[in-house]
Amino acid sequence: MAELFGFSFRKREEQLKKSAPSPVAPTNEDGATSFIAGGYHGTYVDLDGNFKTEYDMVVKYRMMAMHPEVDSAIEDIIQEAIVTDQNDSPVQIDLANLDVSDSVKNMIRDEFDYIKNLIGFDTKAHEMFRRWYIDGRLYYHKVIDLKRPQDGILELRYVDPQKIKKVRQINKIPKTADQFQSLDYGKVDEYFIYNPKGLRNTSANSGIKIAKDAITYVTSGILDTNKNIVLSYLHKAIKVLNQLMMIEDSLVIYRISRAPERRIFYIDVGNLPKVKAEQYLREVMSRYRNKLVYDANTGEIRDDRKYMSMLEDFWLPRREGGRGTEITTLPGGQNLGELTDIQYFQTKLYKALNVPAGRLDSESTFNIGRSSEIMRDELKFTKFVGKLRKKFSEMFQDILKTQLILKGVITPEDWDDMKEHIQYDYLYDNHFTELKNIEMLNEKINLITAMEPFMGRYFSTEYVRTNILGQSEVEKKELDDQMSDDISSGKIIDPLEVTAMDNQAMEDEKQNADLDKEMKKAQIKSTKEKGTTNPSGSTRTPAKSGNGNK
Numbered sequence: 001m002a003e004l005f006g007f008s009f010r011k012r013e014e015q016l017k018k019s020a021p022s023p024v025a026p027t028n029e030d031g032a033t034s035f036i037a038g039g040y041h042g043t044y045v046d047l048d049g050n051f052k053t054e055y056d057m058v059v060k061y062r063m064m065a066m067h068p069e070v071d072s073a074i075e076d077i078i079q080e081a082i083v084t085d086q087n088d089s090p091v092q093i094d095l096a097n098l099d100v101s102d103s104v105k106n107m108i109r110d111e112f113d114y115i116k117n118l119i120g121f122d123t124k125a126h127e128m129f130r131r132w133y134i135d136g137r138l139y140y141h142k143v144i145d146l147k148r149p150q151d152g153i154l155e156l157r158y159v160d161p162q163k164i165k166k167v168r169q170i171n172k173i174p175k176t177a178d179q180f181q182s183l184d185y186g187k188v189d190e191y192f193i194y195n196p197k198g199l200r201n202t203s204a205n206s207g208i209k210i211a212k213d214a215i216t217y218v219t220s221g222i223l224d225t226n227k228n229i230v231l232s233y234l235h236k237a238i239k240v241l242n243q244l245m246m247i248e249d250s251l252v253i254y255r256i257s258r259a260p261e262r263r264i265f266y267i268d269v270g271n272l273p274k275v276k277a278e279q280y281l282r283e284v285m286s287r288y289r290n291k292l293v294y295d296a297n298t299g300e301i302r303d304d305r306k307y308m309s310m311l312e313d314f315w316l317p318r319r320e321g322g323r324g325t326e327i328t329t330l331p332g333g334q335n336l337g338e339l340t341d342i343q344y345f346q347t348k349l350y351k352a353l354n355v356p357a358g359r360l361d362s363e364s365t366f367n368i369g370r371s372s373e374i375m376r377d378e379l380k381f382t383k384f385v386g387k388l389r390k391k392f393s394e395m396f397q398d399i400l401k402t403q404l405i406l407k408g409v410i411t412p413e414d415w416d417d418m419k420e421h422i423q424y425d426y427l428y429d430n431h432f433t434e435l436k437n438i439e440m441l442n443e444k445i446n447l448i449t450a451m452e453p454f455m456g457r458y459f460s461t462e463y464v465r466t467n468i469l470g471q472s473e474v475e476k477k478e479l480d481d482q483m484s485d486d487i488s489s490g491k492i493i494d495p496l497e498v499t500a501m502d503n504q505a506m507e508d509e510k511q512n513a514d515l516d517k518e519m520k521k522a523q524i525k526s527t528k529e530k531g532t533t534n535p536s537g538s539t540r541t542p543a544k545s546g547n548g549n550k
Helices: 012-016 054-064 068-081 102-119 121-135 235-258 274-288 340-352 376-392 394-407 412-421 431-454 461-468 473-488 495-531
Strands: 002-004 007-009 033-036 091-094 137-144 153-159 164-170 188-194 208-211 215-219 222-224 229-231 262-270 292-294 301-303 314-319 326-330 423-426
Touching (some): 054 121, 054 229, 068 340, 091 102, 102 121, 102 153, 102 394, 121 137, 121 376, 137 394, 153 394, 164 215, 215 394, 262 274, 376 394, 394 412, 431 461
Parallel strands (some): 033 164, 262 314
Antiparallel strands (some): 002 007, 137 153, 164 188, 222 229, 262 326, 292 301
């Protein structure tokens, strides 16, 4: 049985079939809040004392994304994952492995293009991917006309993760073995709770209940199994970022406080009593001293004369009989230009975000070499981006499923068989990937050249184009049309005509070779005949053996 927007799609035999009972609850891999019907449900998470709710987690992730180093790393990831091109879409659907008719494939491609235009993916792909990567979750509400569901999805609206959450309601937990046989026990209902005011309060269960199929919900795939909550890709960089910010602030404070040379004032107070001597010293201090205070929150420096600090000038009283008033100087701090600690934590931050540390150095040159010379970190980064694309594509899968079923293109049962064979191709802009593709294409061409003598005997053209060149059905059709246009316009010669001309040339060459052989044979025969005839035309008689003369 399949359900969509509250409607059930089931076959006749499925209505009579009972599901097998099980004491094991379904695996929760989407971070939904589970609770027993009639009880209290909420989300409470305490990760290293930083978070208590998912609302706080999202706020923390978004604050992290504002840090310059984190923002730079995120942009490197998004620019590799989502490549914008003026003449092509960032993503296309690939149905080469889907075993359906061409008409169904065309309808699926049309519906996919409709979805991309509906969501504005070609123009908003960068922002959508960034939201999903930072928050670790992405919600879209699929708006349809309930009176005319066959019209499909009319609008896709983005939902802030701070205002919605997925809930899994378990009606009742069986306590005895006999209760497992009843289908009422252990039944799970999934839906979404939406509150326009936000879900910051952990006890806030009030909100609008939305059907599970009406929301497209895509997570990062990173799940804290202990606390059953979805994490962002930025989560493991929290500690490193805090350390980096702390070391940066301490470095700035140290430089400001230790860079200037401090003075020591020895003030001669003569024979003044202690109270008057201290009063006189304070008057001199207030007349000459100043205090610079650094605010770590705003990065500003202000002049504060109200407080005394050991990092400022020193004022010391000196009694009569000493050397009188004197001012000496303390040297400033040494080695203030060392940035090794900051560079260490910056490199560690990039590694925590799975970005090659070599990209942190803005002065590094852009070298293009052979793909065999690619650094290991860049190769790992390319695979990481491919993983992100695969997970993000679940958004297209869910929306496309709803659209195709509502439009009547396929049935829910058909989708279960088709979904594993639908792929999504993203544009690539990684120069390492480009170099690798060029070398692979060169190797493929060399292989095809070696296979050419066996074409038509052991290998077909279709086999070579599909398995060696890896061309999809769409690429084959486009290339065939382009080659036909080139042939009709006279840019290239028809390969069939070239083959016929080559065969004719080979046949003519063979005939010429045979004719040359016949001519040589005739010439040799004529030469032999001329050698056995005398000049007068009579045939010579060979001399007899022995003495014939008397």
